[in-house]
Amino acid sequence: MFRNAAREVDEEFDIIADVSGEKVKLGEFDGKDSIELSQGDTVELVSKDQDFKVSEMQIPLNSDILFGSLEKGDTIYIGDGDVLLRVESCNDSIICETIKSGTVQPFRGLKPQSDLFEPSALTDKDVEDLKFIAESKKFDAALISFVSSASDVDRAKETLKKKDCDIPVISKIESKKGLENLEEICQASDAVMAARGDLALFLPWHKLGDHVENIAETAETNNTKWIVATQLLEGMERFPIPSRADICDVDHWKKEGASGFMLCYETAFGDKPIESMRALDKLVS
Numbered sequence: 001m002f003r004n005a006a007r008e009v010d011e012e013f014d015i016i017a018d019v020s021g022e023k024v025k026l027g028e029f030d031g032k033d034s035i036e037l038s039q040g041d042t043v044e045l046v047s048k049d050q051d052f053k054v055s056e057m058q059i060p061l062n063s064d065i066l067f068g069s070l071e072k073g074d075t076i077y078i079g080d081g082d083v084l085l086r087v088e089s090c091n092d093s094i095i096c097e098t099i100k101s102g103t104v105q106p107f108r109g110l111k112p113q114s115d116l117f118e119p120s121a122l123t124d125k126d127v128e129d130l131k132f133i134a135e136s137k138k139f140d141a142a143l144i145s146f147v148s149s150a151s152d153v154d155r156a157k158e159t160l161k162k163k164d165c166d167i168p169v170i171s172k173i174e175s176k177k178g179l180e181n182l183e184e185i186c187q188a189s190d191a192v193m194a195a196r197g198d199l200a201l202f203l204p205w206h207k208l209g210d211h212v213e214n215i216a217e218t219a220e221t222n223n224t225k226w227i228v229a230t231q232l233l234e235g236m237e238r239f240p241i242p243s244r245a246d247i248c249d250v251d252h253w254k255k256e257g258a259s260g261f262m263l264c265y266e267t268a269f270g271d272k273p274i275e276s277m278r279a280l281d282k283l284v285s
Contacts, residue, residue: 014140016170017133019126019156021145022119024110026078027060035059037083038101045076045094045110059104066112067092074114078104080197080231080265081205105269111201118175118202121145121152127159134163141168143193148177150188170227173215174198182215186222197230197264216256225259233266233276242279250283 003015027048029035035054037043044058047067052058070076070090077084084100121144133139144156156169168190173179175198186192194215200208212228219226232250235243242250250261261284266276 015138016141016143017129017139018143019122019129019133019145021121021126021172022063022065022123023145024066024112024119025062026104026106026108026110027062029059029106030054032106034103034105036101037098037104039098041098041101042088043085043096043098045096047093061110062107066090066094066110066117069117070094070112070114071116074112074116075099076113077111077201078102079108081201082108109198111198113201118177119146121147122155130156130159131163133167134160134165137165139167141170141190143170143172145172145195146175146178146198147171147173147185147189148175149181150184153185153188172198172229173211175202179203179211179214182218183222186219186224189224191225191227191259192219193227193229193262195229200230212253213256216253216258220257226257227260227262228253228258229262230264232261232263233279234270236266236272236276236279237270240275242283247283250280254284 030053032054042057045061046052046058047064048060048062052060068091070087072087072089074087075084076087076096083098083102083104085096086099088095088097130142133142142156142160144152147153153169153171160167170191170193171185171189172193172195173182173185174195178185192215194212196208196212199211203211216226233242233246235246253261261280263276263280267273270276
């Protein structure tokens, strides 16, 4: 469908498969498009496999991995920091108090701030997804989440190779381990991505600029292409053009040598996906 549409307008583009890694997301909301959480609200995060009522502030998760893995006082960001919860207890479900209010939509990601949890790359599901990607012959590259070492990259490439697939592998740098092993990841990868959304939430947010600079410099040193992602043009949710900060952000990384930019919320959830794409094209051209 996408390639046919591109041909109709005489455009070329690549389709990149995003392999999710050990990512915990919200489930469906009983048919609701969103719910509002106010400061002080008590929220219960539950398994999608049990009965729940969103109207009673029970919110399902797509994975059970967090249950029993967090401690009282840990915090959980929803989305790219739209809502902040504080854990009150964590057993078969997670009881939280809302610290920062906001709108919550289905399928948004959760980022726990905890010493007990760091997401892993290449789960069993990821390996099966890579096999599907290879067998389908419909994708031009694979984007691997939460890469923590060169062995993650090598394993992804080997999985694709066994299915006679030789598409590029792009490593998302979005965790502490990913930064610690950045050099070897750059050397093993066809490209790396500064995944700023999770980087700013799994690590101290005020260090994000330093982390992205580190990714850019290490990639350049190793002749590895690098991509910048997350909150590039979210100002367009409020204004008809990108915010001044958006414009300067994209321009800065363009001048630093970024090989590409990836819109996230702007095209996945935002009200102006087409306008955002046109604005980004104008900024990087």
